[in-house]
Amino acid sequence: MEETIAGPEAAHIPKQRGDSLLEAAVRYIEERHWDVFPGTWLEAAGGEHHCSCGRSECPVPGAHPVADDWVTQATGSATVARGLWSKQPTASILLPTGRTFDAIEVRETAGFLALARMERMELTPGPVTLTPDRRMQFFVLPGASAKVPDLVRKLGWSLSTLDLAAFGEGAYIAAPPTRYGSRGAVQWVCRPTAANRWLPDAEELISPLAYACGRDR
Template sequence: MEDTIGAPQPLAVTEHLPEAAVRYADERHWDVFPGSWLDESGGVQHCSCGFSGCPAPGAHPTHTDWPGQATGSGVAVRRMWSKEPRASVLLPTGRSFDAIDVPEVAGCLALARMERMELPLGPVLCTPNRRLVFFVLPGASAKVPDTVRRLGWLPSALDMVVRGDGDYVAAPPTRMGRGSVQWARQPTALNRWLPDAEELISPLAYACGREAAAQRNR
């Protein structure tokens, strides 16, 4: 019997950006930094960076020194967002966590399998551009390619992006494109301890491989 692909229900966005940023720093002890935001003129949304071809409208760093700007101090976070309350909430990866970014369909399939297998799960993001992002322990970028190969897959054949040192993810309730980033699995006291990437790679690789095959047959 084939797995049933059921999308997790993203949690409603109720917080304002500054409140969320402070909470991530104070409660999760995650580093946070402000990014670009969406402006609107004439009924058309555009990124605050002003570049018409912006690849990540409303959700990218605004300074090249953003790694040094990121902080886990709630006081510093409040000060940064007081200057621009519309700024997106960005979390650097490679510090408290790495992130494995996969297509939404594959991510939902993998998530269902993980839950049936009772695998430990950390927070999971759902983005408006139809991606699911799984939080795992730092060091994933060094482990995932070899682990995928041992499972019989070519890393280059899978739409799986590992975000580690020098990268970042956008956190809820950041608005980007046509919607807001939301939690498919929100941070709680129960998932404070993150899984190692190797614990999740098998269902993720299987789901991404299945999605790649489906794309080729369409």
């Protein structure tokens, strides 16, 4: 099940429900031209859900790559994606960053504060996700991960003092409706729409994001 959520400062956003993982993966390819690849999945045993990787202390059960060569498995073909998720319908949906988008991640509280500030600044964010471990991920144009440290410094902050990270080439994020063990599912705060098809550059969002992280320390 996929749904869009709204925090105290967020606008009212229509909810989406009922998409299977396969349907969602295909939609990301066809509507947004995002590459996708299937990750691990959850398996029920003894009344609990465990990661298919078999590690008892898996940090993100059901939401990480199956193999080290996951970069070569990512596909932008809807036909290939249908085949992959038909084989394992409960596999998580993972999106490689550094291709059609990068992602800037902050704490949930800082993320909602930043969204409110963006609204006042009349900035339009791209898609934004919220993970079950309360991390918010802002989709921006590729290249952000290389620029963010310098952009933060120019604003007078040290990246080491802010709970802010950027994901680019060689990294990935989990997409709705992927579940993390018993913690819940990744959800949209700002879902992909025609209004945010053109992603913002990191330079546009870094000021409100860094400010929010500074306030949230």
